[in-house]
Amino acid sequence: MVKVNPHYERLKRPIIFPIIEQKLKEFQGDDLINLGVGDVSMPLAFDIAQAMSAAMVEMSQEPIGYGPAEGYLFLRNALLNEYRHYGISTDEIFISDGINTDLANIADLFDPSCKVATIDPGYPVFGDSSLLAGKEVLCLPCLEENNFIPQPPSQSVDIVYLCSPGNPTGVAMTEQDLEKWISYAHKTGAIILFDAAYAGFITSSDVPQSIYEIDGAKSVAIEMRSFSKSAGFTGLRCSYSVIPQETGLTKLWKKRQNTKYNGCSYPIQRGAVQALQSEQASAQITAYLECASALKEALGQNAYGGVNSPYLWWKVPEGMSSWDFFDLLLQEHHILGIPGVGFGSCGEGFVRLSALTTMDKVKEVTNRLGAYAH
Ligand SMILES: Cc1ncc(COP(=O)(O)O)c(C=O)c1O
Structure with a gap:
């Protein structure tokens, strides 16, 4: 029997991305706004x-x-x-x-x-x-x-x-x-x-x-x-x-x-x-930061981050877990975030939204999520 690294047993937290991928496969709808994984959304600077x-x-x-x-x-x-x-x-x-x-x-x-x-x-x-x-x-x-x-x-x-x-x-x-x-x-x-x-x-x-x-x-x-x-x-x-x-x-x-x-x-x-000298690349960072700022303003005081970063750390409504709120955002509002608990147990009670997106998407998110902003 091959002797594998026993420390793999120590990784107890489920790896969230395959779970999210599965949920996306089951998702019905063609108007999903993906603020999840945090990949870039603009093409490489020419x-x-x-x-x-x-x-x-x-x-x-x-x-x-x-x-x-x-x-x-x-x-x-x-x-x-x-x-x-x-x-x-x-x-x-x-x-x-x-x-x-x-x-x-x-x-x-x-x-x-x-x-x-x-x-x-x-x-x-x-x-x-x-x-x-x-x-x-x-x-x-x-x-x-x-x-x-x-x-x-x-x-x-x-x-x-x-x-x-x-x-x-x-x-x-x-x-x-x-x-x-x-x-x-x-x-x-x-x-x-x-x-x-x-x-x-x-x-x-x-x-x-x-x-x-x-x-x-x-x-x-x-x-x-x-x-x-x-x-x-x-x-x-x-x-x-x-x-x-x-x-x-x-x-x-x-x-x-x-x-x-x-x-x-x-x-x-x-x-x-x-x-290091690309003006197009630095304009893209500025555009992402503008998205972060608009998203932060739309989500209100329960949204942290988003100033020196493309990420918003959004507190979930009272009584919900980060997975509950993730599911609600996906099923009801067709918005993909990441449940905060996927980044460690202290992330429970939050979802992460990525602003590596475009302003028209942020506007649409704002329309869909207006009710949660306070
Ligand atoms: C905090 C942090 N560190 C490291 C990485 C990975 O960076 P790289 O693409 O250079 O491997 C990421 C990617 O999302 C990140 O968010």
């Missing part, structure tokens, strides 16, 4: 597509084979524009095919005995990949009473997963919120894995663009960003992790990547460089 096409043509004229596991210098140097002023250098930036991959793979660098703390509700890979790696996992509740901002625990942990602007809550951490965590990490020796997948959506001046704006962050924090939502790369796959030398993990990650990873493809990385 200048990015052109840069990728040019790279493909280049490959048809000269052989371009395996690239460096840590990413091409042309992209890492371009990213330096965003990080140079924090004292980050090119060899601390690593390109990957998605944050999801790096969030899970980073577990390779740590001793299995490391204790992990992760936000609840949170992006599922934080906790689940830690459970699969056999680690003990402590939940950091993000609730209405703490404005959905995780607070440092009284006990010490070795690894902390944070996400800002947050998915699913759509709430972003301010400078003061992050300072508390940097100070906690210095006191306890913890390393912070900072998922900044939605950094491109930050507009508030009190929300840092990068965790390295906080003094002392470079020795205790790894930052990960993605082109997925900020430039429509969900189907293309490109992201990066910043691992400063001061963390003591840079060389280890380089070794890990060179052992187990063969790099993100050349045309995608050429497209990513273009994405």
Whole structure:
């Protein structure tokens, strides 16, 4: 009998997306508005597509084979524009095919005995990949009473997963919120894995663009960003992790990547460089944020997030569970959200709505949901 990883047994929470897919198959109606999965709804910016096409043509004229596991210098140097002023250098930036991959793979660098703390509700890979790696996992509740901002625990942990602007809550951490965590990490020796997948959506001046704006962050924090939502790369796959030398993990990650990873493809990385300067891509973020703002206004005071993020975290009516309200939205109003409990038990009582949509859809949602706004 094959000996499988016994830790798969520790993943108790049902994976919601197949359940939602099944419910969608059973759904009768042709006017569904999908504010569910949170995929982008606008096409790839044309200048990015052109840069990728040019790279493909280049490959048809000269052989371009395996690239460096840590990413091409042309992209890492371009990213330096965003990080140079924090004292980050090119060899601390690593390109990957998605944050999801790096969030899970980073577990390779740590001793299995490391204790992990992760936000609840949170992006599922934080906790689940830690459970699969056999680690003990402590939940950091993000609730209405703490404005959905995780607070440092009284006990010490070795690894902390944070996400800002947050998915699913759509709430972003301010400078003061992050300072508390940097100070906690210095006191306890913890390393912070900072998922900044939605950094491109930050507009508030009190929300840092990068965790390295906080003094002392470079020795205790790894930052990960993605082109997925900020430039429509969900189907293309490109992201990066910043691992400063001061963390003591840079060389280890380089070794890990060179052992187990063969790099993100050349045309995608050429497209990513273009994405950093694409006016069409930044106009799309603005349009998504306008949708978030209009949706937030329509839903009223029980809708959180949606300012520095494309997500709305909407409190369900009194007496209903997040699955009840999900079903009601789908069956009665033909609107697909995601039940908050799918992101962790602290997400019970909420649904997540994605504003990665268009304004005409938001207007239609507003018409259909007017009765719930207060
Ligand atoms: C918080 C968060 N982290 C990571 C990811 C995955 O990003 P990528 O597409 O780069 O793997 C997502 C995607 O939705 C996300 O919401």
